[in-house]
Amino acid sequence: MKTIWGNELANEVKDTIRSEVDQIKAEGKRLPVLAVVLVGDNPASQSYVQSKANACINVGMENRTITLDGNISQEELLDTVKKLNADEKVDGILVQLPLPKHLDADSVIMAIDPSKDVDGLHPVNAGNLLTGRPGFVPCTPKGIMYMLKSVGLEN
Template sequence: MQLLDGKIASKAVKEKLQQQVNEIVSSGKRAPHLAVILVGNNGASETYVASKVKTCGEIGFKSTMIRLDVTVSEEGLLQEIIKLNQDEALDGILVQLPLPKHISEQKVIATIAPEKDVDGFHPISAGNLMLGIPSFIPATPYGIMLMLEHYNIETKGKHAVVIGRSNIVGRPMSVLLSGNNQYGNCTVTLCHSHTHNLKELCLEADIIVAALGKPEFVHADMVKDGAILIDVGITRVADATKKSGYSIKGDVAFSEVAPKTSFITPVPGGVGLMTIAGLLKNTLKAYELRTK
């Protein structure tokens, strides 16, 4: 069993990005600029946004964080996005999800200018991904592909089972793994809550991507020897033994599954770090497209 370490893989991506930013700035141009909008004070969202802003600083990106009260109206948030769309010194816009229930995530995503959609959620980005047209890839699936590339994981001809069909991870992940590219060319089965023979499908899988948000859902009896496990889940579970009062759990029961695998991602320290790497690569791409 080899650990697919997000710290190592993301460090390699960040070092490359930092080198590219240094070259841009030394040539007299401005650095790429990412804006992040945070609505309310959700603890997990606060952590994610802080990590994104910190990483921007580490590699030389400029970042702007916009905090809005949880009571902000949908129209108020949309107007804030429109202002950012019109800012020529800004390359990428990210609205941290989830949003309060009175705000439509679909309207928010559709309002972001497609050329600044570094989260890869806009319908145009999703359509281009489906058609195989170069576009912004949702950050988590993109990060997973970057991890496969970093560790040079052979995927061609393998059977991949993706558990979870969200537009953020599951669906785009199935498209990327089935695509005609170096770390794709898999035969993909996309599973969800209504899949009857999930265990049997998983036992046939060479690669399992668990992205359903249920802590320790995938157990050893669902995994064949030598499989590759990509754990996208990250759930806070109450734990009185921890100072914080909770533990972070993935969708895979790591301790029992890991010995059966050839490669596996840890939680934390795996896909989450690669998500930020994917986001920053999208931001640099947006900058390059906008400043040509």
């Protein structure tokens, strides 16, 4: 049996990202920006979004948390996503799930530009994953694969 030290691996990943962001800074380029959309006041979602903001700060990235009222309409939420898609300063978009029951998460996921879909939930990214093409991969399975690889358990 092999022990996987998740915190150590997480720190390695953060160190790598921090180095990459430092290199971007040293070259005088714009820092990467993650936009996180939080709809409503679900305490678990709020905590998760705060942890993402802290992770961005920890590696030197910029974070934009957009907090929307839980009663927002589908149209207003889709408009927010469209604006983030069009914003050249936003590199990644994450809409925190679950959404309030009156909102259609599938439509929101479909509205995210696949090149900014850091959760890897858009069908384009899911298809790329399935066919072995490059694209965003959902973080939980990617993290699990990284942990397994760290102890020599691949494929």
